Amino acid sequence: MRITVVGSINLDFVASAPKLPDDGETVTGATLARHPGGKGANMALAAQRLGAEVCMIGRVGRDAMAEEAMALLLADDVDVGGVIGDADAATGVALIAVDPSGENQIVVAAGANHQVFPEQLPARIEGPLVLQLELPIETVEAAVGRATDFVCVNLAPAQPVSDQLLRRADLIVVNETEAAFYGDLIHHGGGRVVVTKGSAGATMYQRGVEMAWATPPKVTAIDATGAGDCFVGAITVALLEGMEPQEALTFACAAGAIAATRAGAQPAMPTRDEVDAILEG
Template identity: 35%
Template structure:
């Protein structure tokens, strides 16, 4: 069994700043960190560090950005043999500003990510089996995601979809997956329910199931998360950490969830691991450099009373 991630690959340029500027405002950043990112790459690395055999399917440009974007993935043993190289578009970039509280604002330049298409789908058709988990986001063309869902269903593979960035114009077919896992702002866009607390998140998770998802998860940051299944709606609180950078935490959650579903039949157990991994990732700067390994997550779970 393995985790296949179809999605975006970026290089993140992270500026630390006292306050994220509003439109028309200029502020001076304290520092700049360059790190690999992209929701697809992030989720692939998170799954790999949580113990899953992981393959990333996507596109990069024929440029120096690609070397940096793939560096940590390669070091950690993510299978990159299904990565295509565009001759016309640059590797994707993400421009990220982060406040001391960990809140962030992100501007994405898609580049080669928007050229993910026929070759990627051919790879999935060749590779997917009923024992695999397919993880996707919304930073590549939607028609490719739709076709990938069909391929996964045909193969009998599970589909985990992170509908980010969110849109109120997603095709109905994209909600008919095994697990959909938006954060609270994305859940608000998708369901039309303003999500600002656990109660509204529960309502949104139920709505996601009404749209066709087998399991609807709504991530609430440091408040934890809720999830709805055919058996009811459940809540797990956030874990207490000293958060300094929330960039990539949602990706850690989904990648860790996929990895633990690879070994756990009980959804709540996999969610427990994913919640801990996401919380732990916020205690370090950057996206991929902050992603924890399985042993660190297990140690954190043992030492945190709220995780028991």
């Protein structure tokens, strides 16, 4: 299968700290690492490592950070022919604090990601399409309108979207916070809706009726950054391969769980063999 991902590409600066700061608090003793990230790029890499052929559409700056941000997409043979280098905007950056349990706080400077406008998109987007909301919303809406096949939308970060988008999506993925933001709106379309709940697993609905649920294997989480993006890539691959809802949820929960056991977003994305192994074990 060939999946198109329209989305963000960032360089993540990750501070692993003894605890996450409270309001106005300074926490010392952290260690700093840099990893490729961005919700769109994370999902693209996850799907590629799990067996899909992926084309990425996005934007980076023409700066020193762009090469780092794109490194793993290139190393894993994601097609980045749809990624433009912008001379007038910086590569997107995410500032991430992570505590020893894997919980995180994230601040994003979107940079070139907010310069991905509808004009950059093809007139028709053939094949399955995966989107999130780290680009201008008009670009997301335009991409959905030009899609000819399966559409998966991760409604994150939560923000108002059109009823047309919600009705067109074949698969909507949200976490519990995002589900609360959208309320019953996400169930008005005919597609499937998955609500993720971290270590408690995920539930799939159709028209508000529960179809299936699954829990992840027990793991020791060290960094949840990117685990949700991994889940989105995995559930998309699983459903497109024809897995039934229960099997697809179980597969995606396992992939997300593995991602949470490793530092960073993209470096944590598992291979298909790794997911199959943890499910068989």
